[in-house]
Amino acid sequence: MPRRHLSVRTAGTARIDSELAGLRARMELPESWLAEVLAEVEQTAREPRLPSYDATALPLFTIDPPDSMDLDQAMHLERRGSGYRVHYAIADVDAFVRPGGAIDAEARRRVETLYFPDLRVPLHPPQLSEGAASLLPGQDVPALLWQLDLDADGALVRTDLRRALVRSRRRLEYAGVQAAIDEGTADEALALLGTVGPLREEREADRGGVSLPIPEQEIELAEGGYTLSYRAPRPADGWNAQISLLTGMAAAAMMLDAGIGLLRTLPAAPESAYARLRRTAGALGVDWPAELPYPQLIRSLNPNRPAHAAFLNECTGLLRGAAYTAFDGAAPADPRHSAVAAPYAHCTAPLRRLADRFAGEVCAAVAAGDPVPDWVRRALPEIPKLMETGDRRAHEVERACVDLVEAELLRGREGEVFDGVVVDVDEKKPQSGTVQLHAPAVRAKLSDDRPGATPLPLGTRLRVRLTAADPSKPVIRFAPA
Known part of the structure; x- marks a missing residue:
């Protein structure tokens, strides 16, 4: 994702890397692969199950962060009369993973890729996720190829899906995509992302869907150590996300029509x-x-x-309660994702997230007019619980990593004063809340413990003093200056 740099000081890598290694050990995360997994990878990478349909002539391109190698999605956009056609290729993990085999079993233990500042703990062995199964440019790869036809207003009018052999032509990153579209130097397929994306955002608005444009903290490797920045999404990020949302909604509709599938649901907030x-x-x-x-x-x-x-x-707070919902027969009582304002499924990141592989397999079978494979049908009931555990672990990793870097950045700076904004106030104790600093890109606890202190001024700029920064816990605390 594009980034806006706000930090200056860096946190030394040696201390942080040692803490990160300790965190992985405490969480009992795997740092190697079983011999049987590697043996199966070696065989399947050489001999994947290849589809009969050849779509390698389709000039697909990917959009990802510059250092990404596990490329799940590639797209091509073209005009179709007064409307548009979106081709969206999703890595076909099942072409490489034998149901019930060693890779399959290990993926169910790992559930999703975990990202640390110093390394990844991947869902699948890198030989697959960053090699043979990845939609890297210039290599022929099996994929689930979605064809999504839109009318002139960007509304979906027809869906098709088939297994296909594809070849990505270009590997693009967000900043370059945004610049090419803004400057008018993009070719037609890429320029159409700047047309279709906004149309899909308009359809989202019509549905009552919501995307929160909140800058997020991100750890970056800088010269001499780690730093923190706020991730500031560009319009192209949203347009790219709309193609994924479009596919997820099409997948959900397909599974609901078939009476079997795996949805990502979110009840309406009270x-x-x-x-x-x-x-x-x-x-x-x-x-x-x-x-x-x-x-x-x-x-x-x-x-x-x-x-x-x-x-x-x-x-x-309105987004709490998101879950994976499996069904076989009767559809869920409420199949919608309230933020999407429609039924929706995770199906576009199977190299990094376990659930997407199973949603994709249901859709591939339904689209081909075939029965859903028994191994998929048997596994569906257990996937929501596995994903709940995996999501909780991923959130724990993300928060722990940020906490470590924050504390290391501020270590030894107790007493210094920073500019910030009060972004949250505790309803029960309004003298406590959260402050977001301008620089470094830190969010931390803020508390005014003085006798007779007034409630914190929510949404107001405030000068705050660092009162504690301990990387060993890690703990960071501020007080109004």
Whole structure:
């Protein structure tokens, strides 16, 4: 993802890497592969199950961060009369992984790829995920090839899916894509991403879907150590995400029609949550007229304004409760993902996330008019629990890594004063909350423990003093300056 650098000081790699190794040991994460897994990889990488349909003439391209090698998706866009056609190729993991085999069993233990600043703990062996099964340019790779036909307004009118042999032509990254589209130097297929993406964002708005434009913390390897920055998404990031969302919605519709599948669901937030957000909006001075729907309000906000950033941070509370829902027969009572405002499935990242492989296999069988394989049908009930465990572990890793780098960046700087914004306040103890510093890119606990202290000013710029920074715990605390 594109990044906006805000940090100057770096945290030394030796100390951080030692802590990261300790974290992996405490979490009992695998750092090697079983011999039987490697033996199976060696064989299957040489002899994958190849599809009969050859789509290597399709000039696909990928869009990923510059250092990514596990490329799950490649796309091609073209005009179709007054509308558009999107080809979206997804790595066909099942062409390399034998059901019930060693790679399959290991993937069910790992569940998803975990990202550390110093290394990855991948779902599949790198020989597959970063080699034979990856949609790297210039190599013929088996894929699930989606064909998604859109009308002039970007609405989906026809879906097709088949197994195909594909060959990506170009490996692009977000900054270059944005620059090429903005400067008018993109070829037609890439330029159409700048047409179809905004159309799909309009359809999202029509559905009542919501994407929160919140800058996220990101650890980067800099000269001499690690640093933190806020990830600032460009429009091209959203357009690329819309193609993935489009595919996930098409997959969900296909599985619901067939009466079997694996959805990503999110129940609608209760009215009490929206009532709380309205109170927060009032406290922050965010204008939310009674007749303005929540999704439209979100699209009117500027995350670079402190009050708006604080409000958007509070909005993440509406996203709690997302889950994987498997079904075989009767559809779920509520199959929708409330943030997408439609039924939706994770199916576009099978090299990095276990659930996507199974959703893809259901869709491939349904599209071909074949029965869903028994091994998929038997596995579906256990996937939601596995993904719940995997997601929890991934979130724990992400937070622990950021905490370590934050504490190391601030170690020895107790007493210094920083500029920040109060982005969260504890309802039960309003003298405590969270501050987001401008630089370095740190979010940490803020507490005013003085007698008679007033509530923290949510959404307001505030000078804060570092009172504690201990990488060994790790702990960071601030107080109003």
